[in-house]
Structures are given as structure tokens and as C-alpha cells.
Amino acid sequence: MAYRPSKKTKKTVLGIAGIAVLAGLNAPAALGFADEQYYEYKISRPAYKAKYGSWSQIDIPERYRTNAIHAALLHTGKVLIVAGSGNEQKKFDKGSFDTVLWDPRTDTFKKVPTPDDFFCSGHAQLPDGRMLVAGGTARYERLDGEVGRAGGGMRVKNENPDKAVVLKKGTVFRSPAGVDYTSRFDVTIPRARRNQIITYDRAGVMQPWKTKVTAGEARVFVEAEEEGPGSVTDRQAQYEIVGLRGEDAVNTYGLSERITLEKQDFQGIRAAYEFDPKAEKYIPVDPMDKARWYPTLVGLDDGRVLAVSGLDDVGVIDPGDNEIYDPRTKKWSPGPQRYFPTYPALFLTKGGKLFYPASNAGYGPADRGREAGLWDLRTNTFEKVPGLRDADETETSASLLLPPAQDQKVMILGGGGVGESKKSTRRTAVVDLKKDSPAFQDGPDLPQGTRYLNSVIMPDDSVFTTNGSEDYRGRSASNILKAQFYDPKGNVFHEAASPRVGRNYHSEALLLPDGRVATFGSDPLFDDQRNTKLGHFEQRMEVFTPPALHRNGKNRPVLGHGPEVLDQSHRATFATDRPERVAKARLMRPSAVTHTTDVEQRSIELGLTKTGNSVTVDVPRDPTLVPPGWYMLFVTDDQGTPSEAKWIQVT
Structure with a gap:
């Protein structure tokens, strides 16, 4: 006789079958949840942090959240975060412009009245610690089909x-x-x-x-x-x-x-201001002769500032009418004429020439101003530097003067094709400018093709690189949640903890006086993989704590009392209880960064003398190596653990 289950047994069997089906359907989600839980556990372990570092988010009160377009570290230790209209037409139309001061020591914020739209302006550190801000937005673009009036x-x-x-x-x-x-x-x-x-x-x-x-x-x-x-x-x-x-x-x-009735590009303004870090306000100075949007401002060895490129007052890229600001007279004068695409990266090198690694951002034809070279401002000559692989993919690349600055090596990392190109490159390359005939040599590849990468010089001479996207403005959900350290001596990358917040266009990163790295901004074109939802500006801020501070953060080198200016011998002496722990000393210029362009940051190797209870640092006298201004002094131990910075003014 065949077995027939009872009604109760039938219900039990059906229930078990239903659970099995549901479990099968939800297995990927369950596994994903388990993987995520394990990942959270793994990155929270002290051993992981000591090897890779860690990330944390800053709690920003809602009224201080802004679209960080520009970020600069001031010698007061505060960070100037400039949005202007923040790439928001509505704010521009209302004349609503933002600047926020963030104090990393207390995580407190302050709004600063902003007199002009500094969205996509240029900025540079001045010798007295003020920040020069020049250019910005006079008018937003109108695309083809949107122009109704000629x-x-x-x-x-x-x-x-x-x-x-x-x-x-x-x-x-x-x-x-x-x-x-x-x-x-x-x-x-x-x-x-x-x-x-x-x-x-x-x-x-x-x-x-x-x-x-x-x-x-x-x-x-x-x-x-x-x-x-x-x-x-x-x-x-x-x-x-x-x-x-x-x-x-x-x-x-x-x-x-x-x-x-053709497309009308963004248009620039001539306005210029000095931001006073002590009064915490903008002070107007003479305007530039030319209106500029997307300009680069680079400090020179005599304390003056060169303004280069940008879209003018009718939205046309500047033909090369560069100009120079003198902080003593607060006036501008004509500079050497040379064309560059917008936001060109220009690095002051030993001897006074500017090196252009072909990094740039934004506007300019693909066949003009894209070759790397050394620009002699005195003779207005340009010596091309060959050897750069993927030379058609330098837009939105990162670049920097590698530490220490005495080595005179410049690195370019990643980048993409001109404009809205989908192309991006894994390429990195380094050029040694001390050679008689300098040429780029390939460095280690990035994990994948990367645009909008941010790179920050660290006190231990490594370079921290983070974020970016593979496609234009993070299109098709192409943000890269990765970070790594570059070792200039070994010419290799080492993995770092992954950021949680994706960042692409309009993002920044800079070194803080306590040795951490702050990251801001991101302006994706779309918010979804299928590119159907318009993007929203990323207003969260993340801070990276490097591995050395997890290993030895409670026992880091400490610099005590010392001067804020150098003596006549270009030296400064600081008290310290354990001078034997100090292995290296670096003078680091604070960042002023936008659109992956940071021509301010540099790290200078210092001579070091120790006594029983002090260390004395020797600063090179060459202003082409150490331009006048305020610097952070870091000392590190033999494991690369940095002290907190002391501020010194070099005149």
C-alpha cells in the first residue's frame, strides 16, 4: 500500500521546500552580506590598519556642507574650501557663493562671505601666508540647442x-x-x-x-x-x-x-583677491588684465605669481597672454607669452624654469599645447621633453614634483583623452630633470585606467594616490575605490586601504599638519550605471590615516618649542625629548588644489643636527628650490612615523 502523507506532514514538507527555494533565491544576497560583514571586520583589525591605513568620515553639519571645488591648507592649520557657485546654475543666478573654513584639529566649520564667483578660479600661496585667488565664473555655459539669442x-x-x-x-x-x-x-x-x-x-x-x-x-x-x-x-x-x-x-x-547661435562656453572674470588667514576674509586687489576661468596660478622664486591660461570673458581659451601678480604692489603686469590648455600643471624647478608634464584639465584643442617641456620664463623658450607613453591621454592626469624636491624628478599618473573621451590610461611616468637630455621613463602601471586621480606627498617621501574614475566624470559608474602608495626610490606601488566614497571630477586631496590626508568633492555626470539619472555633487569628506600612525601614533616623534622664522644661517632649532628618534626632516609646502592640479605641494630634504635635547634643521637657500612662504616642518623616525608639523616661514 502506497504511503500517503497526512495534511500536517504535507504542510511541513511544503514549508521546508518554500524555505529551501527562498534560501536559493537569496543566496547571493546572503553571501554578499556575509562578505561585507567580513570585510568590515577585516579592515577594523589593528594589524590591517597598521599595514594599509584606515579611512573615516567627517561629520559635517548640514549648513556647512558645500560643493568643494577648491581646497587649500592655510598656515593657521585650517583648510579653505571654496565652492563659489559650485557648478550649480541656480546658485549662480542667485549670486549665492560659498567658502567654508574647516579646522581639522577640532572638526569645526565657519562660513566666509564670498564676494565673487570663484568657481573654477586659480589660487596660489603668497610669501606672507595669504592665499591669492584670481578668476572664476562670469557666465555658465549654454550647449548646442540651448542658445536662443545670438x-x-x-x-x-x-x-x-x-x-x-x-x-x-x-x-x-x-x-x-x-x-x-x-x-x-x-x-x-x-x-x-x-x-x-x-x-x-x-x-x-x-x-x-x-x-x-x-x-x-x-x-x-x-x-x-x-x-x-x-x-x-x-x-x-x-x-x-x-x-x-x-x-x-x-x-x-x-x-x-x-x-x-552656437554653443557658448563658460566665461571668466578678472577679479582677484587675497584671502587673509588671520582675519579670515577676502581682500580685493587689482584685477587681472584678462578674464580667466580654469587658470593655473603658480608661485615663482621671487614671491610673485604667474597666471596662465583660462577661458576669457567671451568663453575663448586664452591665446597665451599670461600675467604676473606682485604681492608687494598688489598689481599685475604682462608675463611671457605662451599658450597652454586650461589648468596646466606647471612646476617651479631648480634654476627657475617651469616644467610642464603635459598634465592639464578641461579645455583646448587636442593638437596644441599638449607636449611636455621645460619653459624658460626669462627667454620665453620651451624645450620639449620626449618619451611620454599615451601622450594623447594627459588630460585630467595627476602630476607632482616627487620628494625630495632636490631630486628634480616629476611624475605623471593616469589621465584620459581630450574632452568627453572614454579613453583612460594606467600609465605613470617619471622624468629626471637633472639629466642633460631629460626624457620620460615608464613607472609602474596603476591598477586600471584612471582619470581625476589625486596624489599627495607624504612626510616619509612616499606619494599617496587615491580615487578617480575610469571614464569621463565617473560615467557608467566607473569610480575607482582604490588607494595606493608610490615609493619613489623603489619605483613601485604598495596597496593602501580603500576609500568608501567615490570621487572623480571636481575632487581634491591634501596633506594635513597632523600627517593625515583629507579628501573632498566629486561631481559625477550621472548617478547610475546606465547613465539615466543626473549626478549629484558629493559633499561627504573622508580622512585617511596612514599605516605609520596606526603602528606608532601614540609614540610618534615630537617637536617642542621652536621659532616660526629661520635665523641668519637659514636654520631653526626645536626642543625634543628624544632627538635620537629623529631620522629625517622635511619642509613641506601646503597644498592649493583643484581639478587634480596642485602645483604648490613640494617636499624639501633638510640638513639635520642633533644635540641632547634638540634638533636643528638646515634649509637650502635656493628660492627656486624653496620658494618664499609658509611651510610645514615634519620629522620622521626610521619607520616613517611623522611628527605633527611645525609651521616655519621662509623669506
């Missing part, structure tokens, strides 16, 4: 040698055909120049002086008052300035450039 550049002429002319935003320029165009910004047209001309008759007798007047000129972006193609023109003509009367109307007029 727009373009209008050159404005002033033939009056006795006075400059100021035209306010909204000034109307009328074409000979009666089409009106409105200026989008204030513009000042300098007065005309009088030039004395000497002439001679046939007998060689000097004739009475003649005066030639050269009109003053400025440029302003204008838009048609009427929508549609009827206002498009590529013909140059003289335009009446509506509202001017008498001699002003005769002497002042517009000359149109191309006025089109």
Missing part, C-alpha cells in the same frame, strides 16, 4: 585720450541694420593713447611734432535682444552705443566679432 564678443573702442569710459551691464549696441545687442557685464574701456611722431623734410630738417591717437580697447560679451537666427552675423561692422551723446557718442563705438 551672442558673441563685441570689441569696444574709445578714441578719447582724456578719459576712460565705463559701460554698465545692459548697455545696448545697435548695428547699422538696426539690430540691438545687450552687454552682459560691466566693461571699462581705457582712454586712448597719444603717441608723438617725429618727421623730417627732404633736407633732413625735423618738422613740428605730430600726434597720433591710438584708441583704447576692451571686449564684452553681448546677446541679441531678439531671439532667433535674424541676429546672427559674422560680418564686422561699427555699432552705435545707445544712450551716448555728443563727443562720447563719436569717440566710443563697438566693433562686432562673430555673433552666433
